[in-house]
Amino acid sequence: xxxxxxxxxxxxxxxxxxxxxxxxxxxxxxxxxxxxxxxxxxxxxxxxxxxxxxxxxxxxxxxxxxxxxxxxxxxxxxxxxxxxxxxxxxxxxxxxxxxxxxxxxxxxxxxxxxxxxxxxxxxxxxxxxxxxxxxxxxxxxxxxxxxxxxxxxxxxxxxxxxxxxxxxxxxxxxxxxxxxxxxxxxxxxxxxxxxxxxxxxxxxxxxxxxxxxxxxxxxxxxxxxxxxxxxxxxxxxxxxxxxxxxxxxxxxxxxxxxxxxxxxxxxxxxxxxxxxxxxxxxxxxxxxxxxxxxxxxxxxxxxxxxxxxxxxxxxxxxxxxxxxxxxxxxxxxxxxxxxxxxxxxxxxxxxxxxxxxxxxxxxxxxxxxxxxxxxxxxxxxxxxxxxxxxxxxxxxxxxxxx
Amino acid sequence: xxxxxxxxxxxxxxxxxxxxxxxxxxxxxxxxxxxxxxxxxxxxxxxxxxxxxxxxxxxxxxxxxxxxxxxxxxxxxxxxxxxxxxxxxxxxxxxxxxxxxxxxxxxxxxxxxxxxxxxxxxxxxxxxxxxxxxxxxxxxxxxxxxxxxxxxxxxxxxxxxxxxxxxxxxxxxxxxxxxxxxxxxxxxxxxxxxxxxxxxxxxxxxxxxxxxxxxxxxxxxxxxxxxxxxxxxxxxxxxxxxxxxxxxxxxxxxxxxxxxxxxxxxxxxxxxxxxxxxxxxxxxxxxxxxxxxxxxxxxxxxxxxxxxxxxxxxxxxxxxxxxxxxxxxxxxxxxxxxxx
Numbered sequence: 001x002x003x004x005x006x007x008x009x010x011x012x013x014x015x016x017x018x019x020x021x022x023x024x025x026x027x028x029x030x031x032x033x034x035x036x037x038x039x040x041x042x043x044x045x046x047x048x049x050x051x052x053x054x055x056x057x058x059x060x061x062x063x064x065x066x067x068x069x070x071x072x073x074x075x076x077x078x079x080x081x082x083x084x085x086x087x088x089x090x091x092x093x094x095x096x097x098x099x100x101x102x103x104x105x106x107x108x109x110x111x112x113x114x115x116x117x118x119x120x121x122x123x124x125x126x127x128x129x130x131x132x133x134x135x136x137x138x139x140x141x142x143x144x145x146x147x148x149x150x151x152x153x154x155x156x157x158x159x160x161x162x163x164x165x166x167x168x169x170x171x172x173x174x175x176x177x178x179x180x181x182x183x184x185x186x187x188x189x190x191x192x193x194x195x196x197x198x199x200x201x202x203x204x205x206x207x208x209x210x211x212x213x214x215x216x217x218x219x220x221x222x223x224x225x226x227x228x229x230x231x232x233x234x235x236x237x238x239x240x241x242x243x244x245x246x247x248x249x250x251x252x253x254x255x256x257x258x259x260x261x262x263x264x265x266x267x268x269x270x271x272x273x274x275x276x277x278x279x280x281x282x283x284x285x286x287x288x289x290x291x292x293x294x295x296x297x298x299x300x301x302x303x304x305x306x307x308x309x310x311x312x313x314x315x316x317x318x319x320x321x322x323x324x325x326x327x328x329x330x331x332x333x334x335x336x337x338x339x340x341x342x343x344x345x346x347x348x349x350x351x352x353x354x355x356x357x358x359x360x361x362x363x364x365x366x367x368x369x370x371x372x373x374x375x376x377x378x379x380x381x382x383x384x385x386x387x388x389x390x391x392x393x394x395x396x397x398x399x400x401x402x
Numbered sequence: 403x404x405x406x407x408x409x410x411x412x413x414x415x416x417x418x419x420x421x422x423x424x425x426x427x428x429x430x431x432x433x434x435x436x437x438x439x440x441x442x443x444x445x446x447x448x449x450x451x452x453x454x455x456x457x458x459x460x461x462x463x464x465x466x467x468x469x470x471x472x473x474x475x476x477x478x479x480x481x482x483x484x485x486x487x488x489x490x491x492x493x494x495x496x497x498x499x500x501x502x503x504x505x506x507x508x509x510x511x512x513x514x515x516x517x518x519x520x521x522x523x524x525x526x527x528x529x530x531x532x533x534x535x536x537x538x539x540x541x542x543x544x545x546x547x548x549x550x551x552x553x554x555x556x557x558x559x560x561x562x563x564x565x566x567x568x569x570x571x572x573x574x575x576x577x578x579x580x581x582x583x584x585x586x587x588x589x590x591x592x593x594x595x596x597x598x599x600x601x602x603x604x605x606x607x608x609x610x611x612x613x614x615x616x617x618x619x620x621x622x623x624x625x626x627x628x629x630x631x632x633x634x635x636x637x638x639x640x641x642x643x644x645x646x647x648x649x650x651x652x653x654x655x656x657x658x659x660x661x662x663x664x665x666x667x668x669x670x671x672x673x674x675x676x677x678x679x680x681x682x683x684x685x686x687x688x689x690x691x692x693x694x695x696x697x698x699x700x701x702x703x704x705x706x707x708x709x710x711x712x713x714x715x716x717x718x719x720x721x722x723x724x725x726x727x728x729x730x731x732x733x734x735x736x737x738x739x740x741x742x
Contacts, residue, residue: 060516060633073559075574085562157589177590178548178573258536258547258593259573268591349576355553360576363487363554366515
């Protein structure tokens with residue numbers, strides 16, 4: 001044995017010990033594993049991205065977002081903002097974003113209302129109501145939502161009449177397989193007074209509710225907050241509307257040539273997507289609501305009644321706040337589902353983000369990577385915003401421990 | 403840190419390998435023993451599967467001709483059905499080797515989408531189909547109409563241009579596939595269906611009552627339809643180009659599926675025929691194939707005119723006249739470069 005190896009051996013032994021000590025330490029090991037996993041994941045993504053960019057460059061397609069400024073050259077039927085075929089791809093994207101938001105927000109509202117009704121019906125002691133709700137929920141949520149969308153769209157297009165034999169609904173509205181045509185309000189100057197009163201009513205209701213709560217906390221006196229708010233928000237503007245002599249002109253749709261002209265139209269594509277998404281998601285929300293209500297033990301209700309609190313206030317002050325704590329987190333993911341599922345619009349030609357920037361623009365410009373990055377980014381932003389809002393709401397209603 | 407650099411290096415190496423692998427499409431196809439041909443999801447007469455799943459049609463014949471020339475067997479084709487939107491991605495990603503899908507050659511597709519177009523195999527233009535009962539006789543009377551339109555096509559852009567320049571309005575009803583357009587059109591969601599005139603004829607032929615629909619006289623665009631391959635593989639582009647030219651030349655020279663064997667046995671009097679069928683010169687090897695490449699293509703599907711008549715000609719349900727697509731000698735504009 002030479003001197004050199006002895007020194008080398010003596011030097012490496014404590015080092016190996018240090019390494020194995022590090023490995024045997026539970027915390028250190030978990031950190032090491034996480035670092036390795038992170039490096040692997042980053043490496044994988046880096047390889048995918050560089051591979052894609054290299055391949056695009058190999059066939060001579062650079063990576064650039066310049067196309068967004070060029071004219072889109074195609075038309076879009078449902079547009080909430082000014083747009084024509086000479087507008088840019090960027091403008092087309094904005095039209096798409098608004099259409100996605102429109103269907104997502106309307107979907108969230110309708111699905112929530114239907115879902116809460118379904119959840120309550122499922123808890124009904126009435127056998128028939130209970131079972132009808134059960135059958136509805138089980139049928140709807142076990143059939144893919146795409147089929148629901150196609151079904152509703154097919155029903156609307158094939159069972160409703162063409163514009164020539166439209167079904168009149170009320171005064172100046174018509175139901176056809178091209179959509180629901182209705183008069184468009186054209187407000188005169190005085191109408192802004194009514195609109196102003198409506199917003200003033202909202203502000204009043206907000207502060208009145210605060211004030212009433214303070215009074216109740218201090219004196220126990222209860223004001224009919226709901227009715228007073230309703231009067232401020234709805235009754236006052238409605239009275240003002242009539243008092244000012246109905247300051248609105250109506251642009252009624254009229255059948256001219258192929259289609260109705262003038263007025264507003266809700267197209268079958270929007271209705272199909274909106275109803276199908278809402279009905280589908282409502283089935284899930286119904287079960288979430290049922291779970292939430294069942295999670296509040298019956299003892300709570302009994303205790304509240306024993307204190308002489310009325311049934312209505314028991315529901316409002318005891319049951320619902322506790323149920324909401326169980327309902328809200330899963331509800332958030334249902335809202336996210338609606339937003340993401342709205343991309344199925346593609347199947348029926350509703351012009352949302354996926355159909356505009358992620359569809360026609362992508363195809364006409366051939367910028368797959370760029371367009372898909374934009375589309376994914378937009379959905380990500382929308383989803384994160386919903387998550388943030390729901391987390392904020394969840395925090396607001398969560399159990400306050402004293 | 404070193405690890406991730408290694409990964410990046412490996413990724414770059416991988417990417418460059420993938421890049422170079424694109425060049426040898428001919429070798430890839432030969433090694434696979436099958437040609438991946440990008441076609442439509444179903445346009446009767448051009449490319450549609452029958453009840454047994456066997457594809458046939460005018461575009462399909464060109465796929466088979468290429469397979470026959472390259473692999474020696476016109477049946478060794480795997481068809482990749484695509485929508486108007488997915489076709490170029492499928493081709494550019496390498497999922498398909500060659501595309502024959504009623505595709506209009508345009509400058510941006512050629513230069514920006516990085517495609518190499520093969521010679522035009524069908525000269526077309528965009529038209530409008532409308533139910534007879536509506537009593538419309540001109541596209542200028544379509545103000546306010548709802549129009550079904552396949553997204554991701556040149557027709558979508560022509561439509562916007564046409565209505566804008568004529569100062570009339572319309573409601574676009576976007577659809578993905580021909581079948582979807584048909585349902586919406588027959589269901590009355592739209593008054594008008596617009597696409598290439600050949601596509602309209604094909605769609606109308608599949609209706610229960612074709613006579614109740616008319617195609618308006620206005621043709622609003624030029625739609626030179628042709629096959630395409632990826633940029634960057636000139637040899638493969640040449641093969642596609644000359645197979646198409648061979649079928650067109652064969653008609654001009656009177657070579658048919660029936661007489662090709664006879665004419666190809668030995669060199670005859672006509673040097674053009676001899677060069678095409680490989681009994682004179684060595685033209686096959688110029689594109690990496692053998693001397694009988696064109697002969698096999700003609701054996702598989704016949705010449706241009708035979709394929710036209712069999713799939714979309716006046717005697718078929720589609721009932722398209724040759725029109726612009728007649729040989730230049732017969733008053734059309736079909737004019738294939740000579741093989742020499």
